[in-house]
Amino acid sequence: MTQPYMIEKLGGAPHSKQSLRLWLRLLSCSMTIEKRVRARLAVEFDTTLPRFDVLAALDRNPDGLKMSELSDWLLVSKGNVTAIVERLIGDGLVERLADGADRRIIRVRLTPKGREDFAGMARQHEAWLDHAMGDLTDQDFETLLAGLQRLRLSIEENPI
Amino acid sequence: MTQPYMIEKLGGAPHSKQSLRLWLRLLSCSMTIEKRVRARLAVEFDTTLPRFDVLAALDRNPDGLKMSELSDWLLVSKGNVTAIVERLIGDGLVERLADGADRRIIRVRLTPKGREDFAGMARQHEAWLDHAMGDLTDQDFETLLAGLQRLRLSIEENPI
Numbered sequence: 001m002t003q004p005y006m007i008e009k010l011g012g013a014p015h016s017k018q019s020l021r022l023w024l025r026l027l028s029c030s031m032t033i034e035k036r037v038r039a040r041l042a043v044e045f046d047t048t049l050p051r052f053d054v055l056a057a058l059d060r061n062p063d064g065l066k067m068s069e070l071s072d073w074l075l076v077s078k079g080n081v082t083a084i085v086e087r088l089i090g091d092g093l094v095e096r097l098a099d100g101a102d103r104r105i106i107r108v109r110l111t112p113k114g115r116e117d118f119a120g121m122a123r124q125h126e127a128w129l130d131h132a133m134g135d136l137t138d139q140d141f142e143t144l145l146a147g148l149q150r151l152r153l154s155i156e157e158n159p160i
Numbered sequence: 161m162t163q164p165y166m167i168e169k170l171g172g173a174p175h176s177k178q179s180l181r182l183w184l185r186l187l188s189c190s191m192t193i194e195k196r197v198r199a200r201l202a203v204e205f206d207t208t209l210p211r212f213d214v215l216a217a218l219d220r221n222p223d224g225l226k227m228s229e230l231s232d233w234l235l236v237s238k239g240n241v242t243a244i245v246e247r248l249i250g251d252g253l254v255e256r257l258a259d260g261a262d263r264r265i266i267r268v269r270l271t272p273k274g275r276e277d278f279a280g281m282a283r284q285h286e287a288w289l290d291h292a293m294g295d296l297t298d299q300d301f302e303t304l305l306a307g308l309q310r311l312r313l314s315i316e317e318n319p320i
Binding site: 018019020021022023024025026027028029030031032033034036037040075076125126128129130131132133134135136138140141143144145147148149150151152153154155157158159160 | 178179180181182183184185186187188189190191192193194196197200235236285286288289290291292293294295296298300301303304305307308309310311312313314315317318319320
């Protein structure tokens, strides 16, 4: 399933071949899961991953977020957040509120309906992931979580 | 850095918490690398990841690919492949050729210039990955590659 397009071409650096292979495998796993989650969100909830992502960010922040803060919380797409929020407001899942300190600053938060709707989606989202990862052992989870943590630290320490 | 939006909410399934955490960590790593690779491709080669992805697929298939086959080889975006190929043809990096058996079927392949340009990009792409993953040990690579392989098998065995 991977398309190891340049795997044969060893560069000069020590890990060259391994880095590329790891990146392609990482991408293959995350693209596959993401694609299926998108499809299930569409079919079961008539919603999109960017919408789910915005709701998830607001669910984590019950006091609301400024629009600029919201972008930082998104995992998937930072594009057209404003348009997504506008539609969520129109659907009654999100509401605007004025900032306590500076009333010109607009914050957004989930409405009770938004919280409830999201809870249902989040449960299903977890169930899909549990299912897809059902063959992994506890040891597999530990190993992968620790390895990806090391990868993340390496990426942060060595910005490209 | 992760936005573990629903990590606290344990579902009924055995791995629930771990599955979600693993997915978020996976996504965080791959989104971070992808974002930086996109930025570097733009700055250093004035090109995009979907374009790079198409060139990589054609580089792996020296005899060319039918447009329908090309989509299957792409890792990143399956969207508007036709438009990307058209532009690559316009830039002299890709050329059309008629299929040997059925001349109505169009195949595309890299031109010599396309192959050369891609080789330069691929070298840099590998160097960026080597750099970003520079703090990983050989053992880390082995562990992660094996773990992600197990994850991929699990995803394939348990379609969501």
